Amino acid sequence: MKRLLLGAVIGLTVFMMCGCGNGINYDLPDEPIKFNTQTFVSPADKDDTYSAIKYNDRLYIPYGTLGNTLKGEDVGECLGYIVQDGVADENTRVYVLTADKDLNYLALINTEGFMDQTIFYRAEDTRGKDTDTPSYIESLDYDLWR
8 A cells, every 4th residue: 555655646746747737728718819810021121021910909920939848837828729821720829928918929839739839929019129028938030020
């Protein structure tokens, strides 16, 4: 009996240490937003275009990728999923970030592919302004954000 209890305690400890108990909730909300992508053209270079989404009357453009580990506690509610060229991709979900109370960033997380990188979009109205960027976001150094 003692060995069984010890095994259970060790198993639970390993489970908690690997972060398995603190994952991201991939559930869609009851009425998910369908984020239709659109093209954003850089004002400085008409050949520099980006896929963009709109949320709460703000336009969000790709900014960076995951630099560190993203934990469940870093990710807030799921808002919905991406629709590109009329094709719904319910596996690419849009999330708010708990560290970003001003909603300057949104996370696009793919729920199916382990090889798909999380992408962070930044609100276009923050260009040229200092924002508090969460430490796990690594800028891809797009010209638009310089």
